[in-house]
Structures are given as structure tokens and as C-alpha cells.
Amino acid sequence: MRLGAVVLAAGQSRRFGAANKLLHVVDGEPLLARVLAAFEGLDLAEVVVVTGYQANRIEPLLEGRKLRSVFNASFEEGMGSSLACGVRSLEDAGLDGLLLSLGDLPRLKRQHVASVIQAFQRKGGEAIVQPRFQGVRGHPVCFPKRCLESLKALSGDQGAREVLATEGDSVVFLDMDDDACVRDMDTP
Template identity: 40%
Template sequence: MLKALVAIVILAAGKASRMGAGGKHKLLAEFGGVPLVRRSALTALGADATSVIVVTGHRRSEIEAALDGLALTLVDNPDYASGMASSLMAGFSSKRVDGADGILVMLADMPGISTAHLNALIFAFRNAGGGAIVRAVSQGKPGNPVILPRSLNHAVLRLEGDVGARDIIATSGLPVLDVDVGDAACLDVDTPDDIVAAGGAMKN
């Protein structure tokens, strides 16, 4: 049996409205001297995936500069202010996901997610023959990343507003496999305090 192929879509387009009035961008915060968005991309590039797509929007030129030199595909979402649905749609519409049996949706602001976590999700997806939704959980609490089979593409392309994969999971009718990756599944950084607590340093 051929193994199911997975493409990774990283969502990095949001406005980060909870970062406060200073205008600093959380995805440019540095962890170990590396901007968070680049760290997330490197994590994805190390995984057993066919391609990595990064959806940009807010402060696109700075995000793209932070990703300079990496072997990934950049997709601009000019409609990013409307919410996460538009970024999912932009990523799923990329030609680079063609041929993949599943798409792993990864949020760029989750510093705890490792390549090993991604590979564990991909392994579970392949074991299920590519027909199940796979999501990261922490002690049973749903988190991210999530792998969506290609059969859900039409559902993704019908999303509107600030909704993500959770709404699709609830209504898909497909089996859902939970993979416990520990605290990393629910650790995202939305405020300057979150970034410092996670070991990062605010930059610009």
C-alpha cells in the first residue's frame, strides 16, 4: 500500500491583536536567536512531508524576510484581516498541496511543537490509511496541529470568518484520532508575557 502523503500549511498571516499597542509582532519574537515564524518553518521542513506552505498577510514583508532562504512556498492572503478561514483557504488552494492525501495545519505561534510531534501526527494519519482526521491533544484537550484529509477540501473552502479546523472536525463525520503531544499542543503565544514565559524575547 502506498503511504499517504502529507503537505504542511503554516498559518502566519494574523494580526496578533493581543500583542498590545506597541505594535510588536509575535512571530518575529526570537527563541534561541531565531524568529518564531522561522523556527516553526524549520520544524515543519524537518518533518516527513511533501511540501511546506506558509500563509502570510499581516506585515508580510517582514515575515517573508524572516523566512528567507528556506525551501518552502509562500502564499499571500490579502484578506487576512477577515480571520483564520481566509488563511486556511489560501493554503488549501495552493498548487503545492496538489497530490497530498492530507494537509497538516500548523499555527506559526506554537513554540513547543517539534518535528517529532509532527511526524507522530503524520504516522497516525498514514496508519489510518489517510482517511481520518488527526489532531494533537494535551491530556485529552484538543489542540494543534491538525491533519485534515483531502476529502475535506470543499468544507475548508466554504469556511468564513474567524473559524478554523475545529468547526470542520465537528461536522465532518470522519473518525478523529487524537495524538497526545503534551503541553505543546495547547501552548500558543498571544501576548508579550506569553512569549517571555515560553522562553522567547520580543524584538519588533
């Protein structure tokens, strides 16, 4: 299956305070660099990082990686706007599915992303696969091709929740052994 990934790195980190949380150093490296490492070495057709707020400070973290960045000029509108921007940038990639991830998951590792991909493949690429830990839904979420049009239509700050709700019966939860898929970084 041909899979792509969109990593959201456009937000203003308001809950984090004055600093940009994606640049916050965790165990010796910037938070976003840690998340991007979780997508490296996997058989993904393309990884897109959506930038926006302080893009000039985020872009250096992307150099030397097998990915491309897309600037969302409407990043201030919210997560839905950034998600749609990323998905639109992959319109011509011929994808069978798309991983969607937040850029602020400090404990996310390659094996977590690989587990989601494997579960998606086991379901024949027809189910939405969402990791969860102790009942809490997390990221990355893998969406089948049929959801891409709905994801491209998102706007504002709604994110993918609406798509997940609409597709309710086709969402498969992947229970994880640790909290890496749900532990984000909203406070310093």
C-alpha cells in the same frame, strides 16, 4: 501518502500587543522560524506559509527554506480566510492529506509533527488526526483529502472548528507527552 502542510502566519497578533508575535525572539530565533523548523526534514510534498499582516517583515524568515509563501489579501477577515487561501494554493498538488498548523507554537518540534503524520498513516489517511495534551486539542491537525473542499470554503474567523465538528466521528486524538501542540503565544 502525499502530504502537504499549511502554516498560518497572516494574523494581526492583536492579543500580543503592538509587536508582531511571529517575529518575537524565543530562545534566540523568531517564533515563526522555530515553527517552520518543525516541518523541515519531513517527507512533505509541499509546505505553504500563508502571510498577510506585515508580510514584508515575515517574508525574510522564509528565505532559504523549502517552502513557498502565499499572500492572503483578505487576512483581516480572519483565520478561516487564511486557511482557505493556503488550501486553495495546494489544489493541484495531488495531496492525500494536509497538515494545518498555527505559526505561533514556540515549543513545536519535528518529532511532534512526525508523530501526527505517523498516526495519520496508521489510520490509512482516512481519519482526521489532532494532537492533544491533557484533553486540550492542539496543532498541527492532519486532514484527509476528503476534507480539503470544506477547508477551501472557510471564511471569516471560523478556522477549522466547523470541519472538525462535522467530521466528529472521524477525528482521532493523539495524546502527546508535552504541551507543545497546545502552548501558543498570545501574550508577550
